[in-house]
Amino acid sequence: MSASTSAPARDRLRIAIQKSGRLADPARSLLAACGLSWRQSRDKLFCFGESLPVDLLLVRDDDIPGLIADGVCDLGVVGLNELDEQAKARRRIGLADAYQPLRGLGFGQCRLMIAVPDEWEWQGVQQLVGKRIATSYPAILAAWLKEKNVDAQVVELSGSVEIAPKLGTADLICDLVSSGATLAANQLRPVETLLDSEAVLAGPVHELDDARAGLMAMLLRRLDGLTRAQDRKLLMFSAEEAHVDELARLLPDAEPLLRLPGQGSAVRLQAMCNGALSWQRLEELERAGAQELMVLAVEKSLA
Ligand code: PRP
Ligand code: ZN
Numbered sequence: 001m002s003a004s005t006s007a008p009a010r011d012r013l014r015i016a017i018q019k020s021g022r023l024a025d026p027a028r029s030l031l032a033a034c035g036l037s038w039r040q041s042r043d044k045l046f047c048f049g050e051s052l053p054v055d056l057l058l059v060r061d062d063d064i065p066g067l068i069a070d071g072v073c074d075l076g077v078v079g080l081n082e083l084d085e086q087a088k089a090r091r092r093i094g095l096a097d098a099y100q101p102l103r104g105l106g107f108g109q110c111r112l113m114i115a116v117p118d119e120w121e122w123q124g125v126q127q128l129v130g131k132r133i134a135t136s137y138p139a140i141l142a143a144w145l146k147e148k149n150v151d152a153q154v155v156e157l158s159g160s161v162e163i164a165p166k167l168g169t170a171d172l173i174c175d176l177v178s179s180g181a182t183l184a185a186n187q188l189r190p191v192e193t194l195l196d197s198e199a200v201l202a203g204p205v206h207e208l209d210d211a212r213a214g215l216m217a218m219l220l221r222r223l224d225g226l227t228r229a230q231d232r233k234l235l236m237f238s239a240e241e242a243h244v245d246e247l248a249r250l251l252p253d254a255e256p257l258l259r260l261p262g263q264g265s266a267v268r269l270q271a272m273c274n275g276a277l278s279w280q281r282l283e284e285l286e287r288a289g290a291q292e293l294m295v296l297a298v299e300k301s302l303a
Contacts, residue, residue, distance in 0.1 A: 009210035016076040019058035027077035069098035088139035101200035108199035134170035243289030
């Protein structure tokens with residue numbers, strides 16, 4: 001039985017985000033950029049949506065997958081590492097999948113890595129046979145060890161994994177690496193990558209069947225519009241009619257040129273460009289007859 005079929009219909013969407021930590025601020029900013037705003041509640045764990053019926057629940061990141069599985073929240077912003085770990089742990093005990101990543105969000109990048117004491121000379125995964133590996137990601141680690149055909153002992157720790165080798169509770173670790181500062185401070189060296197992670201928008205595996213479905217679809221459309229806008233630039237310039245065809249050839253990645261009336265024999269042109277616009281490319285356009293070049297960043301795109 002899935003929570004979504006037994007739960008009563010709701011007309012407000014509920015999104016879980018991290019209360020504090022690496023993903024908290026970027027998650028909030030991204031949702032705000034999608035047009036959401038909230039009234040902060042006094043306990044600051046629940047934020048009532050004002051611009052749209054979309055509320056926020058501020059929680060520990062580790063709780064987010066479970067909240068979606070239980071139908072308490074409809075969406076969550078969480079690291080792929082956490083989502084993947086809990087999905088694998090569910091499968092291990094025979095539970096059906098209850099959430100999935102819907103969109104990568106482009107922040108919170110990190111890697112789940114094997115790290116060994118600095119003094120080890122790394123020769124490859126076979127070196128892990130018989131060793132004790134401390135981690136907060138036992139399910140991902142166990143699956144990886146199995147895939148590599150390595151028989152090692154997984155030591156599950158909920159935090160401070162990086163000091164386990166010094167304490168003697170493990171020989172090495174498997175943990176998240178972002179800047180690498182934590183490893184360096186503990187004389188550890190990353191040697192193998194198990195997972196490339198970033199923040200994702202996670203949602204249920206089954207589609208919602210009430211008012212929330214439309215809200216969710218709208219939110220995803222807005223998110224996609226923001227992502228698309230990130231690498232789009234509006235290029236504006238003017239040129240003599242005789243140069244227009246050549247200029248269009250220099251912009252193969254642009255959407256069709258928009259022509260506006262200009263002064264005299266010149267036309268004003270606009271192009272939406274999807275690729276990077278280097279100085280070199282702009283100078284090339286100038287040499288081909290583009291004048292008064294202007295590049296504008298695109299903030300939102302609804303297409
Ligand atoms: C991770 C990891 C390390 C740290 C690594 O913890 O457990 O402690 O980040 O980052 P660095 O390479 O930039 O030093 P995180 O902040 O994700 O907290 P959590 O594991 O408790 O959720
Ligand atoms: Zn955490």
